Amino acid sequence: MPSIQKYLASSAPASVVLIRLLVGGVFLSEGIQKFLFPGEVGAGRFARIGIPSPDVMGPFVGVVEILCGTLILLGLLTRLAAIPLIINMLVAILATKIPILLGHGFWGFSLRQLPYYGFWGIAHESRTDFSMLLGSLFLLIVGAGAWSIDMWLVSRTNHPNG
Numbered sequence: 001m002p003s004i005q006k007y008l009a010s011s012a013p014a015s016v017v018l019i020r021l022l023v024g025g026v027f028l029s030e031g032i033q034k035f036l037f038p039g040e041v042g043a044g045r046f047a048r049i050g051i052p053s054p055d056v057m058g059p060f061v062g063v064v065e066i067l068c069g070t071l072i073l074l075g076l077l078t079r080l081a082a083i084p085l086i087i088n089m090l091v092a093i094l095a096t097k098i099p100i101l102l103g104h105g106f107w108g109f110s111l112r113q114l115p116y117y118g119f120w121g122i123a124h125e126s127r128t129d130f131s132m133l134l135g136s137l138f139l140l141i142v143g144a145g146a147w148s149i150d151m152w153l154v155s156r157t158n159h160p161n162g
Helices: 003-008 016-036 043-049 054-074 078-102 119-125 127-142 149-158
Strands: none
Touching (some): 016 127, 078 119, 078 127, 119 127
């Protein structure tokens, strides 16, 4: 099997498309919103929570979410697209959820006003973050599944006349 095929191939069932729709759809939507509402979810939010260079990082993260979310929706280069999204979610958890767990800002990241902090605060506030992190990890491990452009490319390479 040529080297690229081992990254595209997946023995996962077609039902993986459901996870791709969820993960890709959420990231695509969030990336677009970073441009539609930069003050609320893009550069403005990044500045409020202490992300360095928010005017650069807000649009950069938006582009990554749009590009990788679209690739995951299509099932194209799925494993590769999952990697930046995993990093994205780890940074989001570090920057926004760990202060909630601690009940105070840390490492330059600020704490926003919430009704409660600690374990239950982070459990509530991080449900989407952990879902997207675990969904992206799942796609990195199993690949795009049977209904994907990745598998179509693998089948075309393995059976060029079929």
